[in-house]
Amino acid sequence: MAKKFKRVPPDIPVSDLSPLNISCGSTKCDDGLHCFKTSERTAKKFGSHGVCKECGTSLIDWKRVHLNDINDAKFIFESMKNELIRHIYWHTPIEQDAITNALKSTRNELRTHAKRILKSKIGSSKNAWDGRQTPMTGNEIVHYAQHATATCCRKCLEYWHNIKKDEDLTDEQLEFCTELAMLYIEERVPNIDDKRSEENGKS
Ligand SMILES: [Zn+2]
Numbered sequence: 001m002a003k004k005f006k007r008v009p010p011d012i013p014v015s016d017l018s019p020l021n022i023s024c025g026s027t028k029c030d031d032g033l034h035c036f037k038t039s040e041r042t043a044k045k046f047g048s049h050g051v052c053k054e055c056g057t058s059l060i061d062w063k064r065v066h067l068n069d070i071n072d073a074k075f076i077f078e079s080m081k082n083e084l085i086r087h088i089y090w091h092t093p094i095e096q097d098a099i100t101n102a103l104k105s106t107r108n109e110l111r112t113h114a115k116r117i118l119k120s121k122i123g124s125s126k127n128a129w130d131g132r133q134t135p136m137t138g139n140e141i142v143h144y145a146q147h148a149t150a151t152c153c154r155k156c157l158e159y160w161h162n163i164k165k166d167e168d169l170t171d172e173q174l175e176f177c178t179e180l181a182m183l184y185i186e187e188r189v190p191n192i193d194d195k196r197s198e199e200n201g202k203s
């Protein structure tokens with residue numbers, strides 16, 4: 001099994017890391033890749049929430065990110081890429097099976113599929129497995145999208161999207177998460193069809 005790092009040692013380049021080497025809390029601060037999941041303890045230590053839990057750096061415009069404006073997704077994603085875990089999911093290769101499977105569906109089918117998965121993984125406030133419910137790798141593209149967009153668990157959802165852990169998601173919140181996931185999928189898996197190819201072939 002791949003070694004999981006809490007703090008990635010300086011001699012291991014980011015390019016050598018895969019999702020199996022990291023978890024939500026991993027950091028590589030010397031390369032500018034942090035983790036903004038501040039606990040009460042770290043918030044006390046650094047005198048503020050929303051800073052890197054390891055080095056205390058403050059990089060995120062939380063007010064703007066927490067508007068949850070899908071039209072500002074580019075800014076949200078750029079902000080997220082300051083975290084090691086999101087960076088890895090945006091930049092390292094995705095398993096071929098996940099891409100092949102995604103390409104079997106049309107965009108609309110994928111969207112419906114993504115929304116269903118999001119609902120089952122993070123829709124409810126009650127999940128005893130929170131933080132572990134979304135596989136890190138495998139053949140499901142939506143799982144990659146979830147880690148990349150901080151819609152993987154209720155903890156990530158809370159600090160990135162300001163959605164409180166003790167509330168079930170509203171349909172509007174679920175739609176927002178689905179849009180984020182789809183933007184990721186469309187960037188990482190280009191050439192998703194609008195229609196089935198057999199339909200395209202018909203006149
Ligand atoms: Zn840091």
Ligand SMILES: [Zn+2]
Nearest residue numbers: 024152153156
């Ligand atoms: Zn998470």
